[in-house]
Amino acid sequence: xxxxxxxxxxxxxxxxxxxxxxxxxxxxxxxxxxxxxxxxxxxxxxxxxxxxxxxxxxxxxxxxxxxxxxxxxxxxxxxxxxxxxxxxxxxxxxxxxxxxxxxxxxxxxxxxxxxxxxxxxxxxxxxxxxxxxxxxxxxxxxxxxxxxxxxxxxxxxxxxxxxxxxxxxxxxxxxxxxxxxxxxxxxxxxxxxxxxxxxxxxxxxxxxxxxxxxxxxxxxxxxxxxxxxxxxxxxxxxxxxxxxxxxxxxxxxxxxxxxxxxxxxxxxxxxxxxxxxxxxxxxxxxxxxxxxxxxxxxxxxxxxxxxxxxxxxxxxxxxxxxxxxxxxxxxxxxxxxxxxxxxxxxxxxxxxxxxxxxxxxxxxxxxxxxxxxxxxxxxxxxxxxxxxxxxxxxxxxxxxxxxxxxxxxxxxxxxxxxxxxxxxxxxxxxxxxxxxxxxxxxxxxxxxxxxxxxxxxxxxxxxxxxxxxxxxxxxxxxxxxxxxxxxxxxxxxxxxxxxxxxxxxxxxxxxxxxxxxxxxxxxxxxxxxxxxxxxxxxxxxxxxxxxxxxxxxxxxxxxxxxxxxxxxxxxxxxxxxxxxxxxxxxxxxxxxxxxxxxx
Amino acid sequence: xxxxxxxxxxxxxxxxxxxxxxxxxxxxxxxxxxxxxxxxxxxxxxxxxxxxxxxxxxxxxxxxxxxxxxxxxxxxxxxxxxxxxxxxxxxxxxxxxxxxxxxxxxxxxxxxxxxxxxxxxxxxxxxxxxxxxxxxxxxxxxxxxxxxxxxxxxxxxxxxxxxxxxxxxxxxxxxxxxxxxxxxxxxxxxxxxxxxxxxxxxxxxxxxxxxxxxxxxxxxxxxxxxxxxxxxxxxxxxxxxxxxxxxxxxxxxxxxxx
Numbered sequence: 001x002x003x004x005x006x007x008x009x010x011x012x013x014x015x016x017x018x019x020x021x022x023x024x025x026x027x028x029x030x031x032x033x034x035x036x037x038x039x040x041x042x043x044x045x046x047x048x049x050x051x052x053x054x055x056x057x058x059x060x061x062x063x064x065x066x067x068x069x070x071x072x073x074x075x076x077x078x079x080x081x082x083x084x085x086x087x088x089x090x091x092x093x094x095x096x097x098x099x100x101x102x103x104x105x106x107x108x109x110x111x112x113x114x115x116x117x118x119x120x121x122x123x124x125x126x127x128x129x130x131x132x133x134x135x136x137x138x139x140x141x142x143x144x145x146x147x148x149x150x151x152x153x154x155x156x157x158x159x160x161x162x163x164x165x166x167x168x169x170x171x172x173x174x175x176x177x178x179x180x181x182x183x184x185x186x187x188x189x190x191x192x193x194x195x196x197x198x199x200x201x202x203x204x205x206x207x208x209x210x211x212x213x214x215x216x217x218x219x220x221x222x223x224x225x226x227x228x229x230x231x232x233x234x235x236x237x238x239x240x241x242x243x244x245x246x247x248x249x250x251x252x253x254x255x256x257x258x259x260x261x262x263x264x265x266x267x268x269x270x271x272x273x274x275x276x277x278x279x280x281x282x283x284x285x286x287x288x289x290x291x292x293x294x295x296x297x298x299x300x301x302x303x304x305x306x307x308x309x310x311x312x313x314x315x316x317x318x319x320x321x322x323x324x325x326x327x328x329x330x331x332x333x334x335x336x337x338x339x340x341x342x343x344x345x346x347x348x349x350x351x352x353x354x355x356x357x358x359x360x361x362x363x364x365x366x367x368x369x370x371x372x373x374x375x376x377x378x379x380x381x382x383x384x385x386x387x388x389x390x391x392x393x394x395x396x397x398x399x400x401x402x403x404x405x406x407x408x409x410x411x412x413x414x415x416x417x418x419x420x421x422x423x424x425x426x427x428x429x430x431x432x433x434x435x436x437x438x439x440x441x442x443x444x445x446x447x448x449x450x451x452x453x454x455x456x457x458x459x460x461x462x463x464x465x466x467x468x469x470x471x472x473x474x475x476x477x478x479x480x481x482x483x484x485x486x487x488x489x490x491x492x493x494x495x496x497x498x499x500x501x502x503x504x505x506x507x508x509x510x511x512x513x514x515x516x517x518x519x520x521x522x523x524x525x526x527x528x529x530x531x532x533x534x535x536x537x538x539x540x541x542x543x544x545x546x547x548x549x550x551x552x553x554x555x556x557x558x559x560x561x562x563x564x565x566x567x568x569x570x571x572x573x574x575x576x577x578x579x580x581x582x583x584x585x586x587x588x589x590x591x592x593x594x595x596x597x598x599x
Numbered sequence: 600x601x602x603x604x605x606x607x608x609x610x611x612x613x614x615x616x617x618x619x620x621x622x623x624x625x626x627x628x629x630x631x632x633x634x635x636x637x638x639x640x641x642x643x644x645x646x647x648x649x650x651x652x653x654x655x656x657x658x659x660x661x662x663x664x665x666x667x668x669x670x671x672x673x674x675x676x677x678x679x680x681x682x683x684x685x686x687x688x689x690x691x692x693x694x695x696x697x698x699x700x701x702x703x704x705x706x707x708x709x710x711x712x713x714x715x716x717x718x719x720x721x722x723x724x725x726x727x728x729x730x731x732x733x734x735x736x737x738x739x740x741x742x743x744x745x746x747x748x749x750x751x752x753x754x755x756x757x758x759x760x761x762x763x764x765x766x767x768x769x770x771x772x773x774x775x776x777x778x779x780x781x782x783x784x785x786x787x788x789x790x791x792x793x794x795x796x797x798x799x800x801x802x803x804x805x806x807x808x809x810x811x812x813x814x815x816x817x818x819x820x821x822x823x824x825x826x827x828x829x830x831x832x833x834x835x836x837x838x839x840x841x842x843x844x845x846x847x848x849x850x851x852x853x854x855x856x857x
Binding site: 301348350352353491493494496497498499500501502503504507511512515516519594 | 665667690693694696697698700702704705706707708717718721722724726763766767769770
């Protein structure tokens, strides 16, 4: 076991000798027809699978199916009422996200390779499946012959690839790139048919043969090209830049991007520059400068007890400022500064550590000030309803935001519930047990209807924001219990070892306990995330237009597509499945990766 | 190296100071009294081996010295700092007392190098590069520099225990406590760990060792303390202890293990 961790190639060389491969006939005999009962099971289940597949196929390819309903309304399903003339904003968002993704992939060297022999096997399997589907489908003989020809062509390629000698491999990434390029390229060539939905035209839905509309194929092409260029650009740059700094910068970009994309691009806020320069900016600068001076002093190792008193005083002032009229941004920044001062002794030490801590404070203050300014500035994008997202983008938005908010909250709750301090323990336990005792729908109703009533007169909370807060609180209670399971799996010896080298409780938790606990908790945590993603469909109950609601209640009522419920539901379930499957796949990958140090 | 040479290396042992002082320490688990009026002083650079049957309170005592367990009565003073409920005292004492556990308790999610350098970076506030350099020096000292980038799960028990010793030493402690460091090891790995401990003892480290390795006790210890049912029954030089024990209970214990 010389080099297990660094070289995957070595692992391969060390693998035990493979069992001799049986020829197909022998394999089938050994695994499927070994005993009479086994043969019986094989026959029965084959028939069952064939019947199900045939039923499904004849449903899908039935001429009565209105697949046009889904194809025409893709835009409605994805973004609902976001105005068409503002679509450029969505595309810019997609492009920016793809640029960051591509750069990240290049920086982290995400480029796994797949062996050509395996590729051949996959192709062969795909061709077989394809042929079976073709044979079972209710198509005309000529169509069947056409598709059978294609699958035998695929199988031929697969067989040739399997014959190739030596250990050749191709990069996974180039395969995906080729597939994407072919897909997007086909938009320009293949007449998929064009179902346009134009609001001010009668009839509103027309079937126009030909390739898809320019407003679809052009942005896709541009976005794809942008992604390619940024990947290859980043790849050629990566050896010239310091890897660690690049990665840090990318992580920060990932964290900040949503805050700016949502407000700057999707809302196009109408900033009152006079107000920004006369009020918002000075407040931020004052806090940044005075706060930095304070923190530089507080992180001196010699400050001692006085530092805690100052920190406590700031927090008390911050909380007290809620009782007197004052700008919300000042109150929030005061409390943030108090928290930073309270934590300062843990970061006391060398010059670099102190400098980093101060920079961290300035950055947090800047992000918070920006957010508060952005939230308070009205959007210039006019949308029906009070929110600019609907359909699948609403589902994604709520799910991602809920997970991102509830994750740290859940971890904190779990830590509080296992803490030695009775007040924290009691509060956390009460909160968790209380929230877990209430159905999600009740919470959604409460936050969408009741909470706005409790707010101060001139404070306005979008329904979606209220719902996300409620959903995040709900989800954090369950998440906390999953994390607590992980925390309990960390042995007492680990706690003692960390204490014995003199770590404080905070250091022990951050470096020793949490990493191990979260690793153990990955499977339930991902399961929880999948649940959060799927249960966003409950948003329909409080009147938001999520993708499932549109598919079930909106599309089947369009005059052109009366009663197309089943087609749309099938499509939406495929959409949900794709995302959930990806989540569980990446969780498996994550488990394998962090499992490196396991015994 | 035999005992007389060892003492010659140590030089002016009698002149040095008391670094651990225990006075009438009592501890109960519920109704069970784990420590019963334990009083002992340990001098700087002294190597003390604690012996006793299982359940005799030796582990509890050693864990009280760096406050992994709390004593309920009596005083424990370590390097001039009394162990009370004051957190700052405890953290100060812990960063000066290294501890090696029976089950190693390495951090499984960190590489060997990070295991050793984590505490110096965060507790001693050393720059990372300096801490990692020192970690490599320590790993060299315990004889496994080539394993620095592996995870604990990829090492043998003996190697893991040596990493644990390096981790404790990285904090530059004044005292090292060993809680049965070789009991969880396969026989062929015990020697490599004991060798590291012997070198450490020769370098003048103050050590308290709970062990069942009588060879180690005879060769390295300055003093042997025998405990039973939470009490210190007998103590003395290894020579006295193994050859002319006074107490009946000590004789019985020795007859069972030797």
